[in-house]
Amino acid sequence: MVMIKVAVNGYGTIGKRVADAVSAQPDMEIVGVSKTKPSAEALIAGKKGYPLYIADISKKADFEKNGIPVAGSVEEMVQTADIVVDATPGGIGAKNRQLYEKYGKMAIWQGGEDHDIAGFSFSSSCNFDEAKGKKFARVVSCNTTGLCRIIKLADDAFGVEKVRATMVRRGADPGDAKRGPVDAIVLNPVTIPSHHGPDLQTVLPEINIVTTALVVPTTFMHMHILQMDLKETGDRDKILEMIKDHPRIGLIKGFTGIKSTAELKEYASDLGRPRSDLWESCVFEDSVSIVEGKELYLFQAIHQEADVVVENVDCIRAMAGENITAAESIALTDRSMNFEAI
Numbered sequence: 001m002v003m004i005k006v007a008v009n010g011y012g013t014i015g016k017r018v019a020d021a022v023s024a025q026p027d028m029e030i031v032g033v034s035k036t037k038p039s040a041e042a043l044i045a046g047k048k049g050y051p052l053y054i055a056d057i058s059k060k061a062d063f064e065k066n067g068i069p070v071a072g073s074v075e076e077m078v079q080t081a082d083i084v085v086d087a088t089p090g091g092i093g094a095k096n097r098q099l100y101e102k103y104g105k106m107a108i109w110q111g112g113e114d115h116d117i118a119g120f121s122f123s124s125s126c127n128f129d130e131a132k133g134k135k136f137a138r139v140v141s142c143n144t145t146g147l148c149r150i151i152k153l154a155d156d157a158f159g160v161e162k163v164r165a166t167m168v169r170r171g172a173d174p175g176d177a178k179r180g181p182v183d184a185i186v187l188n189p190v191t192i193p194s195h196h197g198p199d200l201q202t203v204l205p206e207i208n209i210v211t212t213a214l215v216v217p218t219t220f221m222h223m224h225i226l227q228m229d230l231k232e233t234g235d236r237d238k239i240l241e242m243i244k245d246h247p248r249i250g251l252i253k254g255f256t257g258i259k260s261t262a263e264l265k266e267y268a269s270d271l272g273r274p275r276s277d278l279w280e281s282c283v284f285e286d287s288v289s290i291v292e293g294k295e296l297y298l299f300q301a302i303h304q305e306a307d308v309v310v311e312n313v314d315c316i317r318a319m320a321g322e323n324i325t326a327a328e329s330i331a332l333t334d335r336s337m338n339f340e341a342i
């Protein structure tokens with residue numbers, strides 16, 4: 001089996017998870033990860049055995065005096081890789097495109113960048129085959145990934161006439177002590193639609209969708225309030241069966257008593273998931289309702305730090321790996337991470 005050499009540019013919330021997920025795959029290896037300054041994450045990258053490269057090589061001494069070995073510059077890291085996963089903060093990734101082009105490397109950006117950065121946006125459940133042969137791709141954001149999975153499922157089953165959805169977004173990631181809100185419900189944005197609908201259309205252009213979003217003072221997971229008008233009369237049992245069969249959508253059963261993101265976090269941690277990560281979308285079974293035949297309603301929780309991680313792995317395989325199907329790649333990614341949707 002040919003090993004795909006992967007570099008992760010930006011070893012933060014998403015980058016460190018992608019690095020671990022890639023390392024677990026039989027057909028991929030991490031050749032380097034990058035940081036800008038010495039930090040706890042930089043220390044851990046070294047402890048995990050990931051060669052650490054730095055954006056500004058003049059800062060090498062700052063790392064080394066803190067006992068963190070530096071393998072070289074980001075430019076050198078890019079040269080060692082077949083493909084780069086760019087997980088730098090939104091807006092920074094666009095500046096790196098030139099570097100990837102210079103060395104003729106494939107690259108994958110994250111949802112904080114615009115679709116135009118790659119001209120192709122990816123979701124494993126929707127357009128895996130289209131990534132084959134692409135030089136550049138962008139994995140859509142965490143919320144959009146969650147929307148893509150469930151809307152594609154409903155569209156395949158009954159056809160989707162239109163979608164109206166509200167994203168209740170977490171205020172900050174758990175480790176992000178500087179962000180808020182601390183005591184507010186913030187309309188984010190106050191204008192309608194939010195970016196999620198147009199973002200979904202970069203993957204599923206035929207879907208009629210309007211999204212709204214607000215931010216609340218929590219750190220673990222977003223919550224979606226989703227309503228779809230179906231083209232054909234819906235069948236709740238069929239939808240539940242399809243969700244059960246979907247490798248990246250979990251079904252939260254009523255008997256568990258789980259009705260909140262807090263209880264989901266406890267569940268993920270009791271399952272022994274690394275970092276309490278929920279790579280699957282979490283649909284609340286009791287919320288799945290068909291009203292007047294063709295209106296489908298549900299709540300789903302989305303772990304913002306995790307769901308895009310498995311998508312990045314599939315995207316790497318589609319672009320740089322041997323010719324396999326979406327289902328085969330998803331199964332291999334998940335199996336290698338001991339991930340079975342709840």
Ligand SMILES: NC(=O)C1=CN([C@@H]2O[C@H](COP(=O)(O)OP(=O)(O)OC[C@H]3O[C@@H](n4cnc5c(N)ncnc54)[C@H](O)[C@@H]3O)[C@@H](O)[C@H]2O)C=CC1
Pocket residue numbers: 009010011012013014015034035036037041055074087088089090091092110111112113141142173304305308
């Ligand atoms: N955190 C989240 O919930 C999600 C984030 N995303 C997207 O993923 C991307 C990364 O976000 P996070 O991981 O949250 O950011 P982060 O801030 O946690 O991590 C970014 C990392 O990039 C490093 N970095 C900064 N400038 C750099 C440079 N010039 N060269 C190399 N490394 C550099 C930083 O040291 C940091 O480790 C963004 O596009 C974001 O929108 C997507 C889904 C969910």
Ligand SMILES: O=C(OP(=O)(O)O)[C@H](O)COP(=O)(O)O
Pocket residue numbers: 111112141142143144169171304
């Ligand atoms: O990609 C995300 O959200 P999004 O799908 O709402 O754009 C992540 O949760 C990051 O969002 P942030 O821009 O609030 O850090």
